[in-house]
Amino acid sequence: MEEQIAKNLAGMGLFHLTAGNLIMWAVAFVLFYLAIKKQIEPLLLIPIGFGVFIANFPLTGLLGEHGLFEMFYKYGISNELIPPLIFLGLGAMTDFGPVLANPKTFLLGAAAQLGVYGAFFGALLLGFTLPEAGAIGIIGGADGPTSIFLSNALAPHLLGAVAVAAYSYMALVPIIIPPVAKALTTKQERSIVMTQLRMVSKGEKIVFPLLACIIIISLVPKSAPLISMFMLGNLFMECGVVERLTDVSRNALMNIVTILLGLGVGSRMTAATFLRLDTIGVFTIGIVAFIIACAGGVLMAKLMNVFSKQKINPLIGAAGVSAVPMAARVVHMMGAKENPQNYLLMHAMGPNVAGVIGTAVCAGALISALT
Amino acid sequence: MVDWSSAIVVAVTGIMSVFAVLCLLSVTVIVTGKIFERKSKQRKSKQESAGA
Numbered sequence: 036m037e038e039q040i041a042k043n044l045a046g047m048g049l050f051h052l053t054a055g056n057l058i059m060w061a062v063a064f065v066l067f068y069l070a071i072k073k074q075i076e077p078l079l080l081i082p083i084g085f086g087v088f089i090a091n092f093p094l095t096g097l098l099g100e101h102g103l104f105e106m107f108y109k110y111g112i113s114n115e116l117i118p119p120l121i122f123l124g125l126g127a128m129t130d131f132g133p134v135l136a137n138p139k140t141f142l143l144g145a146a147a148q149l150g151v152y153g154a155f156f157g158a159l160l161l162g163f164t165l166p167e168a169g170a171i172g173i174i175g176g177a178d179g180p181t182s183i184f185l186s187n188a189l190a191p192h193l194l195g196a197v198a199v200a201a202y203s204y205m206a207l208v209p210i211i212i213p214p215v216a217k218a219l220t221t222k223q224e225r226s227i228v229m230t231q232l233r234m235v236s237k238g239e240k241i242v243f244p245l246l247a248c249i250i251i252i253s254l255v256p257k258s259a260p261l262i263s264m265f266m267l268g269n270l271f272m273e274c275g276v277v278e279r280l281t282d283v284s285r286n287a288l289m290n291i292v293t294i295l296l297g298l299g300v301g302s303r304m305t306a307a308t309f310l311r312l313d314t315i316g317v318f319t320i321g322i323v324a325f326i327i328a329c330a331g332g333v334l335m336a337k338l339m340n341v342f343s344k345q346k347i348n349p350l351i352g353a354a355g356v357s358a359v360p361m362a363a364r365v366v367h368m369m370g371a372k373e374n375p376q377n378y379l380l381m382h383a384m385g386p387n388v389a390g391v392i393g394t395a396v397c398a399g400a401l402i403s404a405l406t
Numbered sequence: 407m408v409d410w411s412s413a414i415v416v417a418v419t420g421i422m423s424v425f426a427v428l429c430l431l432s433v434t435v436i437v438t439g440k441i442f443e444r445k446s447k448q449r450k451s452k453q454e455s456a457g458a
Contacts, residue, residue, distance in 0.1 A: 142429065148421070155416070238442050246438065255427060393428055400423040405416065
């Protein structure tokens with residue numbers, strides 16, 4: 036009988052809790068606080084936080100070979116299914132109009148990717164391997180699904196840290212962009228009023244996703260999973276004849292895969308995998324990546340002004356980090372603060388969506404180079 | 407030990423790919439924009455001449 040009681044007690048998770056588990060619960064509670072109280076990326080931080088919380092209960096078997104969370108991870112993230120599905124939904128919500136009206140802004144989206152490579156070298160200096168550095172660098176692209184996609188391909192053991200760093204810094208866009216953009220521009224530059232964008236025809240918007248696929252996938256084939264789904268979602272929306280598919284892509288499907296993604300990512304953040312020095316390195320380099328990305332976009336805008344008659348407000352370069360549409364909103368507010376005549380929102384959406392494409396291309400290039 | 411030469415190759419090819427893709431996209435969008443604009447002008451002038 037005593038043996039039986041001892042066996043039952045041993046089967047209780049309570050007696051197997053470690054300090055690491057409790058610290059990870061605290062991490063989960065911080066994520067809940069940010070999501071619920073501060074409304075920071077709640078759609079992702081709640082499932083991620085819950086994944087962290089539950090994954091750190093001992094003896095649940097959720098992360099075992101046939102465990103529920105392991106299934107989410109194995110069949111959703113590890114096989115790279117969910118990030119492209121998220122891109123399908125994003126495509127069905129993205130209006131490429133601003134970037135089509137002012138195609139020069141594609142270059143601002145490209146320049147913001149310098150952050151990825153700046154952070155790549157930073158991570159190497161901290162002692163990370165080449166694939167790990169690639170996975171950490173992509174945080175500078177400020178695109179959650181792309182960060183998850185790439186870190187899973189290059190350094191799955193860093194997946195949790197990279198994902199949380201990417202979403203945290205995306206949420207910190209209103210804090211990170213203003214000082215960087217302000218430091219690199221004069222008041223006069225920030226006050227530049229940009230001319231109104233031309234109207235883009237429906238035909239152009241329908242043709243764009245197809246042309247983009249031809250160009251991007253032929254040049255960087257490994258970006259195909261993300262780019263193809265992104266452009267398919269956009270084609271759904273722009274062609275106007277598949278309302279049901281557009282609706283399901285941007286609502287029901289997006290919501291379902293977001294839950295699975297969040298739980299899958301959160302469940303990777305166990306005490307053993309997250310409470311390591313590497314995690315601090317990921318977060319440190321992540322913020323450096325973000326700062327370089329903002330600076331890259333702003334400096335490129337200034338460079339373009341040297342050669343162009345029609346001046347662009349360099350602030351919109353900072354929106355080249357993806358973080359759609361928060362980065363564009365922050366830039367818009369900065370411009371309006373300097374000059375109330377300034378309405379930069381639509382102008383900033385150009386580099387913003389170009390940044391999404393740029394980050395996916397970066398991910399494709401890093402996968403081809405490092406796998 | 408970091409293989410710096412590989413790292414530089416990865417970074418340079420990556421940056422070049424991103425700029426090449428987005429520059430090419432930019433040029434393509436400019437060209438298609440012009441084509442669509444011309445077509446729309448032609449359509450308008452046809453409608454005007456038909457109306458007259």
